[in-house]
Amino acid sequence: DIQMTQSPSSLSASVGDRVIISCRASQGIGLSLNWYQHKPGKAPKILIYGAVNLQSGVPSRFSGSGSGTGFTLTISNVQSEDCATYYCQQSNSTPWTFGQGTKVEIK
Amino acid sequence: QVQLQESGPGLVKPSQTLSLTCTVSGGSIISDIYYWTWIRQSAGEGPKWIGRINTSGATTYNPSLNSRVTMSVDTSKNQIFLKMTSVTAADTALYYCARQTVLMVLADRNYVLDVWGQGTAVIVSS
Numbered sequence: 077d078i079q080m081t082q083s084p085s086s087l088s089a090s091v092g093d094r095v096i097i098s099c100r101a102s103q104g105i106g107l108s109l110n111w112y113q114h115k116p117g118k119a120p121k122i123l124i125y126g127a128v129n130l131q132s133g134v135p136s137r138f139s140g141s142g143s144g145t146g147f148t149l150t151i152s153n154v155q156s157e158d159c160a161t162y163y164c165q166q167s168n169s170t171p172w173t174f175g176q177g178t179k180v181e182i183k
Numbered sequence: 184q185v186q187l188q189e190s191g192p193g194l195v196k197p198s199q200t201l202s203l204t205c206t207v208s209g210g211s212i213i214s215d216i217y218y219w220t221w222i223r224q225s226a227g228e229g230p231k232w233i234g235r236i237n238t239s240g241a242t243t244y245n246p247s248l249n250s251r252v253t254m255s256v257d258t259s260k261n262q263i264f265l266k267m268t269s270v271t272a273a274d275t276a277l278y279y280c281a282r283q284t285v286l287m288v289l290a291d292r293n294y295v296l297d298v299w300g301q302g303t304a305v306i307v308s309s
Contacts, residue, residue: 170243171245
């Protein structure tokens with residue numbers, strides 16, 4: 077299985093800050109990397125697919141970059157509603173695997 | 184707008200079989216491009232992909248659970264089912280169903296879990 081490692085596991089940011097979350101794959105996965113946002117009690121939501129493509133309806137302050145084994149999710153000008161846990165997920169080969177999550181707190 | 188709702192017993196005894204249902208509303212589950220997926224998340228861990236099924240009955244399971252998992256569909260009821268045998272405390276988790284679709288970028292196929300349910304909690308305990 078491809079192992080996905082996220083960092084940091086949690087962070088605290090102020091409204092307006094730039095937040096960067098990293099995700100590393102144990103082997104090269106090209107651009108087969110998705111990012112999800114999960115708020116407690118809600119259904120997880122796809123933010124970014126194919127490493128860099130913004131899902132329809134997702135605010136443009138979210139962006140993704142990277143390829144191969146290293147990826148980042150950036151939230152520019154973070155807002156209070158961005159308080160959530162973020163997960164990366166590889167879709168290069170089954171079984172699909174996820175990172176352990178990054179919990180974002182807004183001060 | 185497609186919505187997914189998981190349902191199940193909540194509490195299962197060790198060694199018994201866990202049975203969960205995912206009911207889809209707002210659209211048909213019949214499709215050539217969708218796979219219907221089960222994912223679980225235990226406390227303090229990242230999500231774990233259990234497997235997927237399409238409405239032709241094609242399945243792919245996570246090898247770590249393969250021998251204990253069976254998925255099926257009922258297209259007349261727009262439902263997807265998960266059965267997991269011989270459960271232990273390690274199977275205690277929040278279980279989600281999700282729709283896997285394909286999003287094209289130029290000629291690249293991107294497999295995405297684009298619609299999720301809110302999850303149903305399962306506790307394995309005597």
